[in-house]
Amino acid sequence: MIFIHQPAVGAGATLLERRIIDLQDTIPEDTIWLDLIRPSREEELKVEAFAGIEVPTREEMKDIEPSELLYVEDGARYMTGRVLSKVSDAEEPGLAGITFILRGNRLVTVRHEEPQAFRMYTQRAGRSMGNGSASAASGEAILAGLIEAVIDRAADVLQLQGERIDRLSGKIFEVQEDPSARNTALQDTLRALGRHGDLISKQRESLVSMERILLSLSATYRTNKAPRDLREDVRSTLRDLQSLEEHATFLSTKIQFLLDATLGLVNLEQNNIIKLFSVMAVVFMPPTLIASIYGMNFKSIPELDLSFGYPMALVMMVVAAVFPYVFFRWKKWL
Known part of the structure; x- marks a missing residue:
C-alpha cells in the first residue's frame, strides 16, 4: 500500500x-x-x-x-x-x-x-x-516527528514495564506459607521476568538504532548548516533518547537482580527438600542399625532369650529415632 x-x-x-x-x-x-x-x-x-x-x-x-x-x-x-x-x-x-x-x-x-x-x-x-503556513511542513520535520513519536512510545513501554517489574518485586519477597503455592509462584515469576527482560532488551536495541539515525542527522545538519530550530530539535530528541537508554539499562539491571533473587529462593526450596531427606535418613539410621544387629543369624545372642527382649529392642529403636529429631530441633536446624 x-x-x-x-x-x-x-x-x-x-x-x-x-x-x-x-x-x-x-x-x-x-x-x-x-x-x-x-x-x-x-x-x-x-x-x-x-x-x-x-x-x-x-x-x-x-x-x-x-x-x-x-x-x-x-x-x-x-x-x-x-x-x-x-x-x-x-x-x-x-x-x-x-x-x-x-x-x-x-x-x-x-x-x-x-x-x-x-x-x-x-x-x-x-x-x-x-503554527504557520504549509511551507512549514517538510520531510525533515516529518522525520524528526516520527523519531520523536518512536521515542515517546518507547518511554511509555519502559514506564509500563517498570511498573510491572515493581509489582513482581513485591511478589518475589512476600512470605507464602503454602510450599506448593510458593513453588508455582516462583515458576510464574521466572517466566514473567524472562518476558519482561526480552521486551526491554528489544526496546533498548530499538533505541540504539534510533540513536544512530539521530547522530547521523545531527552531523549532517551541522555540516549543511540546517535551520537552528531543526538542529535543536534533533539534539533535544537525542538527549531524551539517551536518558531512555539509561533507564532501559537500569531496568535490565533490576531484572537481573530479581532473577538472581528468584533463583536463590528456588535453591533454598531445593535445599529444604534435600535437608528433609537428609534428616529422615539420619533419623532412621540408628533404628536400622539396631534392627540389623538383632536380625543377624547367630546362634548365641543373649537378648534373644529374654522375655522382654523384643519390647526392649522396639524401645531402643524409638529412642534412637526420636533423639536425633529432638537434637535437630534444639539446634534449630529444622
Whole structure:
C-alpha cells in the first residue's frame, strides 16, 4: 500500500492530509511523505520513478552492518532503524525494520509492519503539525516527528514495564506459607521476568538504532548548516533518547537482580527438600542399625532369650529415632 501525505493549512495550523493511492493514480507533486506499507514490486517501482530513489528490499532492511543501514546514494539519505511492533500477530512484540529515505524536501518510509508510534504520529499530524503556513511542513520535520513519536512510545513501554517489574518485586519477597503455592509462584515469576527482560532488551536495541539515525542527522545538519530550530530539535530528541537508554539499562539491571533473587529462593526450596531427606535418613539410621544387629543369624545372642527382649529392642529403636529429631530441633536446624 502507498499512503501519501500532503500539507494543508487550516485554522492557523499546518495539517498533514493522509490518503491512499492506487497504482493507476498519479502521485501529486506536493506530496512530502510517501509511506509504503508492505509494498508490492509494482508499488516500489512507482515510488522509485516518482522520488528518484531505490527502495530497499525487506532482506536489505534486516542487515546489521552500519554501512548498510546509514548511507547516501544519488543525493538521497537512507536510514534504517528498528522499532518495537507486533510482528505477524505474535504474542510478544518484535523488532520491525523501517527505512527512512530523505531526498530534498520529501520523505519516503518503507515498512512491513505497523508500529504504534506511526499511528500516533499520523493521528497527531492529521490534527496539527504546528503554527504557520504549509511551507512549514517538510520531510525533515516529518522525520524528526516520527523519531520523536518512536521515542515517546518507547518511554511509555519502559514506564509500563517498570511498573510491572515493581509489582513482581513485591511478589518475589512476600512470605507464602503454602510450599506448593510458593513453588508455582516462583515458576510464574521466572517466566514473567524472562518476558519482561526480552521486551526491554528489544526496546533498548530499538533505541540504539534510533540513536544512530539521530547522530547521523545531527552531523549532517551541522555540516549543511540546517535551520537552528531543526538542529535543536534533533539534539533535544537525542538527549531524551539517551536518558531512555539509561533507564532501559537500569531496568535490565533490576531484572537481573530479581532473577538472581528468584533463583536463590528456588535453591533454598531445593535445599529444604534435600535437608528433609537428609534428616529422615539420619533419623532412621540408628533404628536400622539396631534392627540389623538383632536380625543377624547367630546362634548365641543373649537378648534373644529374654522375655522382654523384643519390647526392649522396639524401645531402643524409638529412642534412637526420636533423639536425633529432638537434637535437630534444639539446634534449630529444622
